[in-house]
Amino acid sequence: MQTRPSLPVPSDAAGFYASRRGEQVTSLLMSRLLPLLPDPKGFRVLGLGYAAPVLSQWRALSQAQWVASARLDTPLTRRQGIPSVAGHDWPGCVVAADALPFDDLSIDLVVLMHGLELVDPHPLLRMVWKLLSDHGRLVLVVPNRTGLAAKDDTLPFGHGSPFSTGQLDRVLQRALFRAEACSTALSAPPGLLSLGEQAGFMGDRLFSLLGRRLGGVHLVTACKDLYSGMPVEAERASLNFARRVTTLAGSAKT
Template sequence: MLMRSDPNRLLDAAAFYESLRGRRATHLVTERLKALLPDPARKRILGLGYAQPFLAHWPGLASAGWVGSARLKTSMTQRPPRLPDADWMRRDCIVASDCLPFDDLSLDVILVVHGLELAGQAPLLRAAWKALADDGVMILVVPNRSGFWAHDDSTPFGYGTPYSAGQLDRLLARAMFRAEQTATVLAVPPPILRLGKRTAGFIDRIGCVAGRRLGGLHLVVARKDLYAGLPLQPEKATLPLPRQVADMAHARRCSMREHS
């Protein structure tokens, strides 16, 4: 059964990522994420939700212009993770999902993990849209509704509202984002991770070949769609020829009356 977010029952995310299953899940996800992550050099990067384990494995992150992380008040644990010390770990804050404490257009990349499924959809995406620069990107890691991980509440991915591929695409479009790249990962069921890294990796690669439907997590790189909110110019309707002649005749009669 799919489960809603319950802060009182939510598994401590830090404890999961410190466990054997958590470390192997992190390895599989980061291996797939590497192909989607942009070059962090001179970029302002924010990890939103609980992205610390994945930020810690982002190649070249030390060259970024600014890196921070923000945990959501409604769902994230208060316990800090035990990760190697880094400057960006000291720039950590807890925020409301609908109000990010960053200036408009101030961020280049937002990595969202354990965020979208646990927070309000529209408020979170709207806040991210405002904080991103015009050429900024948002990278989402979201549980797949039809995958194994969304149905296992022994992991942080088993809480909140998972999404199918179509639901996620429509949600992003309504929030004025355009999905540029998509991938899937963790097609392997959670218990299989205990069998070994190679076995889990092999099964995961086979499952992910089937596409976004069988993967445990959706990986999406979305860019701001600056033209999504602009109204379309109404096209001039093509009138039938008799109607055009009648309208022209009427306009000519009105013009003659004005000059008489």
């Protein structure tokens, strides 16, 4: 019986997205991500982790005020892709997860892909919270621990530590982000892509009906939770003590 040759494991994200299979995965991601993306007109947009492939297919991004790409300094994401994959001549750099070289409140939208699963998520999200403007948005593409994409190491999403639905919700809450919209992508078995892009689209749409817990990757739009640490009203003392006024012995004499 003749067996199908196994797919090569990509050395990094740049190599994967330069391949035909990488282009198919990017198209599938964008088909599910577009409904969650805000209107970028006049926005300052940062692609973080390794987000250039999806940003290059976002046509409305041409209306943004400023766009840049910051690749995290990990073995999977630090190498720059070829220009034909990036699609645009955006400024780019390699950054450490706990030291992003951007001013506080300077970015309106961060698209983070191939990030949370590769580094300690808490310092990274803290840095993102600081650089986002008060009305800023964070768009996350994160592998799902219970999905198929995280179990396939021929995909970049099969590397690092994926997140379950509950884990991702708790990480965002701890970092003072509030999820506004959620969806999934790459829910179908990755092998469907070998049957063609149309089969991949149809399979992904059908399998996504099974719910977020079985999706291949989490797609989440979140905003800064500016008031999560503030009490709704002034706290009152639980015990009511009568007020007592005392004086020093010496001060009572005139």
